[in-house]
Amino acid sequence: MEKKSLAQQTAERLYGQIVVEKALAPGEKLPNEVELSAALGVSRATLREAIRTLSAEGVLEVRRGKGTFVSGRVEEIDDFGFSGLERVKGQLRDLFELRAMFEPRAAALACRRATEAQRAEILEKGRAVEECIRAGRDRTAADRAFHAAIVRAAHNEFLMRLLPLIDQAVAAALTAGEHQEQLAEDTLRDHALLMEFFQRGDAEGAEHAMAIHMRHSMDVMGLKE
Secondary structure, three states: OOOOOHHHHHHHHHHHHHHHOOOOOOOOEOOOHHHHHHHHOOOHHHHHHHHHHHHHOOOEEEEOOOEEEEOHHHHHOOOOHHHHHHHHHHHHHHHHHHHHHHHHHHHHHHHHHOOHHHHHHHHHHHHHHHHHHHHOOOOHHHHHHHHHHHHHHOOOHHHHOOHHHHHHHHHHHHOOOOOHHHHHHHHHHHHHHHHHHHHHOOHHHHHHHHHHHHHHHHHHOOOOO
16 A cells, blocks of 8 residues: 555545544634644644545635634545545646647747747746745646646647647646645756746757646656556
8 A cells, every 4th residue: 555645644634633533614714824833733734635635525615824623524524524435636738748749839839939928928837837846835826827828829729629638637737735845846857848848949948848847747646647
């Protein structure tokens, strides 16, 4: 059996307190991050990953500027909700397999077809992702915007229709809970290489760089083919 990460163990402990022990009621706010991480004996980074996992499972809700609350849906959960994690992981694998099929080609087309304004936008969005990572901020919106800018610059109507799938895959990967530090490191390196090829107008290089980025993400998240 695969050994569970500390973040997943922490998520299961929180789940037990909320769903099994009823220590917190639906709509109730969790203690602040410092207090809760101390009570659980884990780092704040580990606690954040656990909260992402429980948010993806519908147990918790993170409200910007207000804190983390027990979801109103928690009363509907009648099993140890982690049985759904393998299904979520399977969906994530399928999403990334699809991305690996079309995003490298989209990057090549974008490199060839982008207007000067679109090329500048791609580079700007890429820098925004880098700034979020280096500042330790949530990069979900910035990452979505970067990949969307590339797809738009490919000037292909049917690729544009796949943008919601990219959004879903990016959001799912960044709430999966595990390996976030490695994903961030890989993203910094991979995006830097990708932007270098865009600056040089090297379509073949951009295609290879995007393929490498997809492969790194799938490997880190354990999304085996």
